[in-house]
Amino acid sequence: MASFFNDKLEFQPGMFYVGVQSWETKQYHVYSTPNGTSHNAFLIMDKQVTLIDTVPLQYQFEFFEKIKQLTPLESIVxxxxxHAEQEVTECLPALVQACPNACVICTRKCYEHxxxxxxxLSSTRFEIVQPKKPLIIGTKQLSFIQVPLVHWPESMITVCGDIVFTSDLFSQHIASFKRFIDPECQALIEEKAEEFLANEFSRVVPQLIEIIGQVKGFKMLLPTHGMIIKDHYVERVLNLYTNFTQLILANADPSLIAQRPKKIIIVFETLWTATARMADFIAYHLKNNNINICLLNMKLTSLEKLAHESLTATGFAFGSPTLNNGAMPGIVQAVNYLRGLKMVDNKPAIVFGSYGWGDGEGSKYLADQLERSGIRVGGRVIWKYNFDDSVEARMAQVLNQVFMNK
Ligand SMILES: Cc1cc2nc3c(=O)[nH]c(=O)nc-3n(C[C@H](O)[C@H](O)[C@H](O)COP(=O)(O)O)c2cc1C
Structure with missing residues (x-):
C-alpha cells in the first residue's frame, strides 16, 4: 500500500533522508521561528544499517514509517x-525497543546525558566513539569529530567519505518541501543560517574556527535543521561562517568596532508612547548625523531578530518606562538575552525612559543590569510622563557625547 510518508530522498547512493518537517514550530528555545523548522535524520543502507539521529517524539509515527519504507526497524544495527538534546533523541527509547540488535553510538558525555x-536506556548497548577509530559499516566508513559546546557539551559530527553530518552546525530554521539549497531559496537559507549562528553560536567562536577548517573541501553538509548544503553552496556557507567568526572576534575589540560603519540599535518598550516617541527622536537625531539605526519595539520584535541585528551593531540605546518600580518585561528579556550572547560588550550604551511618580526606576534597573555585566552605560535620560524640548536637548547632548564623541 502506498504510504503518505513515502517521500524517499536518496541524497547519496544508499543514504536516505528520514527526517520530518515541522511547519507548525513557531517558537524554538527562546526565539521565534516564523518559517518553522525541520528535524533531520538520516539512514545509511549498508551491510550494517545505520541511523543518524532521531526526531522529536510528536513525529515518531512519521519517522518510523519513513524508515519502514526502506527497511524493517529490526534491521538497524x-x-x-x-547530540543528546531532546529534539534528536526523544524517539530513541522507542527505537531501541523496536531494534533489539541496535547499539547506540555517541560520545561519553552524550551517553551520560x-x-x-x-x-x-540504562540496559541499552552503547559504544563510545573514539577520536581516531572509524566505524566500518560495510562499504562505508564513518568517523566522528567531537565539537564540545557546539552547541551542547556532548556534540559531535560524523564524516562519511566526502560528506559530513554536521549536527546543529550549518542549521537553519526552515520547513520546506525542498531538501537541498538552490538558487531560489539561497538568500533565505543564508539569512536563516546567519540568524541561527547569532542566536546559538556567538559564544563558541574558537570551536567554530576549528571546525570550519576541518570541513573545508567536503561535498555535502547535512545539518540537523533545514536544508542540505551541497556543491558550491558549501563554500558559500563556510564563507558565511568565517565572516561570522570575524564579526564576533571584532566585537571583542573596541578598536575594530570603531572601524565599522556606525549602527545603533534602539530597543525599547512603552506603555503610553512617551518612551516610543523618544526612541523616534533618537532615531531621527542619529540618522541626521549619518549614523545607521535599527529601531526595535520589543513588543513587536523577536529575540532572534534582535540578536541578528545586534551582530553588526556599534552601540545600543535601551528604553523602558517605569513599571511597578522596575523595567518592562520585554526589554529586561532583551538586555538579558544580548548580555548572554555577549552582543553588547565593548559597545557604548545609553538607557532612557519615562516614569510617573518615582525616580525613573525602569531605566535605572536596565543600567544596573548592564553595569553588573561589565557594560559601561554612557548616559541615562529620564523624564516625568511627557518630554519637552529641554529633554530632547538633553538627549541630543548624550547621543552626541556617547555615539559621536562630540
Ligand atoms: C501598570 C503601571 C505601573 C506603573 N508603575 C510605575 C512605578 O512603579 N513608578 C513610576 O514612577 N511610574 C509608574 N508608572 C507610570 C509610567 O511609568 C508612566 O505613565 C510613564 O510615563 C509611561 O511611559 P510610556 O508612555 O513610555 O509608557 C506605571 C504605569 C502603569 C500603567
Whole structure:
C-alpha cells in the first residue's frame, strides 16, 4: 500500500533522508521561528544499517514509517546520536525497543546525558566513539569529530567519505518541501543560517574556527535543521561562517568596532508612547548625523531578530518606562538575552525612559543590569510622563557625547 510518508530522498547512493518537517514550530528555545523548522535524520543502507539521529517524539509515527519504507526497524544495527538534546533523541527509547540488535553510538558525555534523560536506556548497548577509530559499516566508513559546546557539551559530527553530518552546525530554521539549497531559496537559507549562528553560536567562536577548517573541501553538509548544503553552496556557507567568526572576534575589540560603519540599535518598550516617541527622536537625531539605526519595539520584535541585528551593531540605546518600580518585561528579556550572547560588550550604551511618580526606576534597573555585566552605560535620560524640548536637548547632548564623541 502506498504510504503518505513515502517521500524517499536518496541524497547519496544508499543514504536516505528520514527526517520530518515541522511547519507548525513557531517558537524554538527562546526565539521565534516564523518559517518553522525541520528535524533531520538520516539512514545509511549498508551491510550494517545505520541511523543518524532521531526526531522529536510528536513525529515518531512519521519517522518510523519513513524508515519502514526502506527497511524493517529490526534491521538497524547502529544508531548514531550526535547530540543528546531532546529534539534528536526523544524517539530513541522507542527505537531501541523496536531494534533489539541496535547499539547506540555517541560520545561519553552524550551517553551520560542520555541515561539521565531516559533512565530506561540504562540496559541499552552503547559504544563510545573514539577520536581516531572509524566505524566500518560495510562499504562505508564513518568517523566522528567531537565539537564540545557546539552547541551542547556532548556534540559531535560524523564524516562519511566526502560528506559530513554536521549536527546543529550549518542549521537553519526552515520547513520546506525542498531538501537541498538552490538558487531560489539561497538568500533565505543564508539569512536563516546567519540568524541561527547569532542566536546559538556567538559564544563558541574558537570551536567554530576549528571546525570550519576541518570541513573545508567536503561535498555535502547535512545539518540537523533545514536544508542540505551541497556543491558550491558549501563554500558559500563556510564563507558565511568565517565572516561570522570575524564579526564576533571584532566585537571583542573596541578598536575594530570603531572601524565599522556606525549602527545603533534602539530597543525599547512603552506603555503610553512617551518612551516610543523618544526612541523616534533618537532615531531621527542619529540618522541626521549619518549614523545607521535599527529601531526595535520589543513588543513587536523577536529575540532572534534582535540578536541578528545586534551582530553588526556599534552601540545600543535601551528604553523602558517605569513599571511597578522596575523595567518592562520585554526589554529586561532583551538586555538579558544580548548580555548572554555577549552582543553588547565593548559597545557604548545609553538607557532612557519615562516614569510617573518615582525616580525613573525602569531605566535605572536596565543600567544596573548592564553595569553588573561589565557594560559601561554612557548616559541615562529620564523624564516625568511627557518630554519637552529641554529633554530632547538633553538627549541630543548624550547621543552626541556617547555615539559621536562630540
Ligand atoms: C501598570 C503601571 C505601573 C506603573 N508603575 C510605575 C512605578 O512603579 N513608578 C513610576 O514612577 N511610574 C509608574 N508608572 C507610570 C509610567 O511609568 C508612566 O505613565 C510613564 O510615563 C509611561 O511611559 P510610556 O508612555 O513610555 O509608557 C506605571 C504605569 C502603569 C500603567
Amino acid at each position: 547502529n544508531i548514531i546520536i550526535q 542520555l541515561i539521565i534523560l531516559y533512565p530506561q
